[in-house]
Amino acid sequence: MKLVTLCLVLVVAAFDAAGLAAQDKPNFSGTWIGVGPQPAIRELTIKHDGSTLSLEGQGQPDVTKVTFKLDGSETEMSAPDGKPLLAKAAWEGNTLVITIHFPELKQDIRRLTWVIDADGQLVMETAFLGGKPEAPVKQVFKRR
Numbered sequence: 001m002k003l004v005t006l007c008l009v010l011v012v013a014a015f016d017a018a019g020l021a022a023q024d025k026p027n028f029s030g031t032w033i034g035v036g037p038q039p040a041i042r043e044l045t046i047k048h049d050g051s052t053l054s055l056e057g058q059g060q061p062d063v064t065k066v067t068f069k070l071d072g073s074e075t076e077m078s079a080p081d082g083k084p085l086l087a088k089a090a091w092e093g094n095t096l097v098i099t100i101h102f103p104e105l106k107q108d109i110r111r112l113t114w115v116i117d118a119d120g121q122l123v124m125e126t127a128f129l130g131g132k133p134e135a136p137v138k139q140v141f142k143r144r
Contacts, residue, residue, distance in 0.1 A: 028122060044122075070090065077100075084102070095113050121143075
């Protein structure tokens with residue numbers, strides 16, 4: 001009887017853990033205001049459903065409206081100078097990871113991570129890949 005009880009506890013725990021893993025992915029929908037002394041992006045408007053994430057930024061000329069597919073497939077977008085870029089967005093646990101590259105190079109030039117922190121803030125970190133080394137840029141937003 002103790003063995004049956006132990007097995008049931010393990011099965012219930014496994015299903016609870018699977019349910020929690022499925023709930024780990026945050027929903028980024030809403031209007032977000034940049035916090036900190038001089039936010040590069042003052043405001044982000046995000047529409048996020050299960051398969052896409054659309055964003056529009058204000059306060060930085062190179063942030064325009066773009067919609068990413070969240071399945072790891074490529075999304076076409078443009079650099080600030082109008083050159084074409086390709087981006088891929090996919091989940092790594094509860095973190096959304098977006099990689100960006102020039103179509104002809106096939107080598108990532110940016111890696112952005114998005115996560116909701118313990119205070120409910122959106123934390124975006126951009127790592128610059130290739131070329132001369134640059135420190136990552138971190139931006140924090142609070143929901144309006």
